[in-house]
Amino acid sequence: MKAVSGKLKYLRTLPSSVSRFHSLTPLASHAQPKNSSSSTLLGEFVNFCYQRDLPRAMKAMAVMERHGVYADSLTYSELIKCCLARNAVEQGKLVHKHVFSNGHQPKTFLVNILINMYVKFSLLEQARALFDQMPERNVVSWTTMISAYANAKLSVRALEFLVLMLREGVLPNMYTFSSVLRACDGLVNLRQLHCGIIKVGLESDVFVRSALIDVYSKLDKLKDAVCVFNEMETRDYVVWNSIIGGLAQNSDGDEALNQFKMMKRAGFSADQSTLTSVLRACTGLALLEVGRQVHVHVLKFNVDLILNNALLDMYCKCGSLEDAKSVFERMVDRDVISWSTMIAGLAQNGYSREALKFFDLMKASGVKPNYITILGVLFACSHAGLVDDGWYYFQSMKRLYGIDPGREHYGCIIDLLGRAGKLDEAVKLIHEMKCEPDAVTWRTLLGACRVHRNVDLAIYAAKQVLKLDPEDSGTYVLLSNIYANSQRWEDVSEIRRAMRHRGIAKEPGCSWIEVNKQIHAFILGDTAHPKINEINRGLNQLIHKLMGIGYVPETDFVLQDLEGEQRDDSLRYHSEKLAIVFGLMSLSTGSAIRIRKNLRICGDCHNFAKLVAKMECRLIVIRDPIRYHHFQNGVCSCGDYW
């Protein structure tokens, strides 16, 4: 065996030169390396690497190591790519050992690739060890580590590495910033980073911009996100997706849909991410018909799980469970989110038994429930008044599924006990909670007090709500009504004073209905709708007809008007009543009337909707901020508890 000449070591072989080695006999397992020349050995190895023949390349590499033969960095990078593609962790480690085995320090380029390999194998410690040993680290070395930490949600470490990098005098590039932005979980850091980006002149990079848009919207700074978006001269489809996603996730569905139109106008077509966000916007706005239109485009991506989950949720939240079930049945894959969406969707829409059946099916299919799944299950129990089942699931969730009950789970049980009239037990549970009750917890109890007309406890619960959420106008109104009903005028004026002092005004009730893919909004006392006179006439006639079958407009609203619209002459014109009449006028006979509201539905409107549904033989679905009400044949799916 001839000694290997220095020239041969780290011979630079470009991919275009691969053909040079094609004529060489491949290194068979029985080949005698002793008879092979160094160049033949190397040639075969290079060939195997570029052919992505991992087993043979690994064998050849072992032989080379025994003979002190080494290839060039580019060939090793091909081999590492091959290990990554095959998820061959052990082989990857051998390559690492091999390139360091001749006592030479490999090129920075190659070490960066090895670090990246460990990162992709989720072996962060190995990546870090390799990084620490490097005599020289360039921007790629630093960015690879920063990106790894950002992916692993180790935000502090990612930011720390940026600082260390700057201290070492390495200038971050657009890759560094788009990586580190993902690790940014505070506004102060974000503002600093944004300044840094502008300072080094990278603010026009599309990757950096889309990351900025994303982080600003995740930190609830939508205005800043929109600002970054508007300042852009060139936008690509990811930038569009970032802004549409940001808007949809921040409950600005209108603007998300608007930007989606602009995106199409700018010549970009929607991909899975775009459609997911558009569906989320439809979900928030309860736009069933627009959602159905989007569904047609979703069919192109029928194996995309996230997109299908968003579609499921859209149908559930728009109150069309038949569509949701049909999508669910056709899905190729279903994960815990698909099942949880169905369980919560069925429960919220009043199909508790079916929700629990889905939970059994989910377990049978081997999918493990998570925190949110159990919430849906408990919600289903509380909705159907299944006190024992609810308790069972609540008390066994830790043991069976390893999930600690959180505030929301307690909330479901408080609701369950409250619905069953067990108010004392509900209060006891609040005091026994392992986590601090919040405004939502107390509001849940307040809801139960409203249903069971427990004035003293309602006052107590309302005070607790206001301690934790002093801006909650609905609770002020409710408390003031309770005091008024008990002739406690001093307390009434105290509440009004507090409201004035804090600048809290009652939010006007608003209902939305979708007709011909257009949203029609009705606001209490608002006469802006072009057909308002016709609607008012229709409403008066309808009320007259309903009174004939026993409708008595309610006047006693204390403890009924939980966050609902005002109790006065305008009661007759509550926004959902206007929306129902408009629905009757505009939608074809027999089609469902679907309405979304910003406030809880009041007792009178609830009664009104039940009777209209019966008299007109219509399904009326009203989604308030908490619950869904399906009115059919004179009854509501909520069982008159909300």
Place this chain on the structure above:
DNA sequence: GTAGGGTTAG
């Protein structure tokens, strides 16, 4: 060789 966007509750 290093980078950006999407799903369940509240």
